[in-house]
Amino acid sequence: MLSIGSPAPSFSLPDQDGKPVTLSELAGRWVVLYFYPRDDTPGCTIEACEFTNALPNFSKMNAEVFGCSADGASAHLKFIAKHELGIRLLTDADKRVMNAYGAFGKKVMYGKEVEGVIRSTVIIDPHGKVAHHWPKVSAAGHAAEVGHKLAELRGDVIPTPTPVPVLQGAPIAKQPGMKPKASKTAKTAKTTKTAKTAKATKGKKPARATKPAKVAKVAIAKQPAKKSKSAPVKQPAKKPAKASKKPAKKPAPVARKQARR
DSSP: OOOTTSBOOOOEEEOTTSOEEEGGGGTTSEEEEEEOSOTTOHHHHHHHHHHHHTHHHHHHTTEEEEEEESOOHHHHHHHHHHHTOOSEEEEOTTOHHHHHTTOEEEEEETTEEEEEEOOEEEEEOTTSBEEEEESSOOSTTHHHHHHHHHHHHHTOOOOOOOOOOOOTTOOOOOOTTOOOOOOHHHHHHHHHHHHHHHHHHTTOOOOOOOOOOOOOOOOOOOOOOOOOOSOOOOOOOOOOOOOOOSOOOOOOOOOHHHHHO
């Protein structure tokens, strides 16, 4: 574990072009040395790109930024070309410098304990002493964190955002995902209106519920009954009429005049 204020472990490592980078030759300048597991992996790419984007800011603060891993020069060159990196990448093949800075050892990956490079960063002051150390970091946003800390160590004035005065009654700009707040005047008017409504309805009997309108009945025409196909009903036979008891009338007597002929 590195101690703040103690001399930083000395090193001399080759960069991607084979040029040696020696700590003692960097005296008088601030040094940011960050260790990362491997070239062109998601987290390492994010970290390298963020440091590259922040280089102008580090240059203004008289600081050099170096990344260090166990990858060789050819891997470094491909990594730099692919993502247009502006930082120098050092090779620590035997991991001697990593061990000296506490950047190699046991760590947990995907729920398992393994041994490997630990993502960490150290700031070395112009006198070659440890100014600040992050023993374990997250890739995203780390470059900005280092820049802020370096400015603090240098005693630079860190600009803070000044609040924008809001005039009374002036509309407030709507922020994304932010619900507009109702003004006090609107809230007071709403409260007064609610109170008046409650007062007006106080003591009044509740209105009777209106009966539902009757639905008019629609007359349905009766359909003629269908003839039954059952067998015809037999009618009882009629009895013969009874003979009259009165004697038949005798024929009238023929005129004698006809007999004499």
